[in-house]
Amino acid sequence: MKEIVPQPPAIVHNEAAEIQSLFHQNVVPSYGRFDLVLSHGSGSQIWDVSGKRYLDFGGGIAVCSLGHAPAAITEALVEQSRRLVHVSNFYYHAPQGRLAQALASLIGPGKCFFSNSGVEANEGLFKLARKFGHDEGRFEIITTVNSFHGRTLAAIAATGQEKVKKGFEPAVPGFRHVPYNDLAAMRAAISPATVAIMIEGVQGEGGVTPATPEYLLGLRQLCDEKKLLLLMDSVQCGHFRTGRFQSYQRILEGVPGGDKFMPDALSMAKSLGGGFPIGAFWVRQPYADLLGAGSHGTTYGGSPLACAVALKILEVIQHEKLVDNAREVGGFLKTRLQELGQKYPGIIQTVRGLGLMIGMELASNIPAFAGEGKTPAVRFTNLLHAAGLLAIPAGTQIIRFLPALNLHRNEAEEGLKIIESVVANLAG
Numbered sequence: 001m002k003e004i005v006p007q008p009p010a011i012v013h014n015e016a017a018e019i020q021s022l023f024h025q026n027v028v029p030s031y032g033r034f035d036l037v038l039s040h041g042s043g044s045q046i047w048d049v050s051g052k053r054y055l056d057f058g059g060g061i062a063v064c065s066l067g068h069a070p071a072a073i074t075e076a077l078v079e080q081s082r083r084l085v086h087v088s089n090f091y092y093h094a095p096q097g098r099l100a101q102a103l104a105s106l107i108g109p110g111k112c113f114f115s116n117s118g119v120e121a122n123e124g125l126f127k128l129a130r131k132f133g134h135d136e137g138r139f140e141i142i143t144t145v146n147s148f149h150g151r152t153l154a155a156i157a158a159t160g161q162e163k164v165k166k167g168f169e170p171a172v173p174g175f176r177h178v179p180y181n182d183l184a185a186m187r188a189a190i191s192p193a194t195v196a197i198m199i200e201g202v203q204g205e206g207g208v209t210p211a212t213p214e215y216l217l218g219l220r221q222l223c224d225e226k227k228l229l230l231l232m233d234s235v236q237c238g239h240f241r242t243g244r245f246q247s248y249q250r251i252l253e254g255v256p257g258g259d260k261f262m263p264d265a266l267s268m269a270k271s272l273g274g275g276f277p278i279g280a281f282w283v284r285q286p287y288a289d290l291l292g293a294g295s296h297g298t299t300y301g302g303s304p305l306a307c308a309v310a311l312k313i314l315e316v317i318q319h320e321k322l323v324d325n326a327r328e329v330g331g332f333l334k335t336r337l338q339e340l341g342q343k344y345p346g347i348i349q350t351v352r353g354l355g356l357m358i359g360m361e362l363a364s365n366i367p368a369f370a371g372e373g374k375t376p377a378v379r380f381t382n383l384l385h386a387a388g389l390l391a392i393p394a395g396t397q398i399i400r401f402l403p404a405l406n407l408h409r410n411e412a413e414e415g416l417k418i419i420e421s422v423v424a425n426l427a428g
């Protein structure tokens with residue numbers, strides 16, 4: 001007898017196409033989006049509208065610290081929204097004060113300012129630096145090549161990548177770029193107008209490149225010597241991702257003098273809110289009161305709701321020891337990817353990173369990616385998607401893995417199998 005397979009109803013069948021067409025007609029096309037229409041998730045799993053399941057190693061670009069739809073966030077949102085959602089920064093409220101205290105206790109003596117995003121946190125640091133140098137006429141901030149600091153006009157001026165600046169000239173003045181991990185270049189770039197240095201502890205968008213311990217310690221010394229602020233953009237590499245709260249704490253583990261290292265200020269966002277928009281910067285004494293009343297502000301930043309969520313995330317990370325998980329599962333993933341690279345040197349060039357911030361650099365001449373078209377990183381990511389794994393491309397050759405901090409080891413193993421299947425296929 002002939003089997004009759006019922007067709008799905010047309011509306012379900014076309015859901016992806018319909019949603020994509022809504023975007024094409026109504027959403028500013030400033031993103032090159034992947035051909036995926038996502039519906040719902042749970043932990044490190046996510047489903048598209050057709051019901052296909054993916055393992056998520058992209059984590060919404062290092063944002064979903066507890067994975068998708070975590071009960072803890074729902075609880076915090078429900079509980080806090082029943083009390084107070086928003087009051088503005090004209091008033092005091094418990095969640096903001098408590099969150100500032102919690103963050104400072106993880107970094108060092110200092111104070112916090114709350115924003116809604118990473119770029120706003122960086123903007124606050126730029127203003128802090130300008131205020132610091134204002135009376136001496138110093139204003140210039142030196143950043144590094146391949147850095148990424150966000151998309152506002154000041155942040156694209158700060159970012160050391162031409163592609164984010166093109167078409168938006170004239171640039172905000174006062175930013176210069178020097179090669180990363182090059183202390184001599186930094187020293188040589190300092191002028192009488194220089195007021196601060198800003199670096200990422202691990203360059204994220206630039207391709208997952210950690211700072212060396214010598215670089216961090218050298219920059220600290222240089223900033224002390226020249227009276228510069230050392231600013232760290234910890235938006236992507238912060239919040240326990242590297243296996244310590246801050247990447248510099250991980251990088252300087254066991255290094256003589258490392259436990260005394262501290263930047264003057266640092267920015268946070270991404271994993272801080274687990275998907276609820278919140279950013280922050282921390283600034284140490286004696287600079288914590290530089291931005292006095294009326295000098296900086298935001299309507300939404302540090303709302304009771306956002307801070308309650310961030311506090312809950314901190315509580316879960318601590319209670320479930322996710323910093324150890326990031327270190328262990330991240331270390332396992334990196335080792336296995338490095339082994340994969342040794343097995344398939346024609347496909348994988350290097351694997352680097354710390355904790356659950358891993359970059360896999362593809363070989364430069366993979367035959368399947370020859371010719372015109374999308375970058376190898378995007379083409380490889382498309383293959384991963386087809387095989388059931390989400391990841392984030394960086395630059396033209398690098399695949400980033402930035403999964404939830406509670407990624408299970410068996411999920412890491414499942415992801416590795418998927419990555420290996422794609423790599424083996426490409427190796428032919």
Ligand SMILES: *Cc1c(COP(=O)(O)O)cnc(C)c1O
Nearest residue numbers: 117118119148149150204235236
């Ligand atoms: C994502 C990112 C930013 C910008 O954060 P937004 O929340 O997108 O404004 C800034 N710096 C780094 C290092 C980032 O990874």
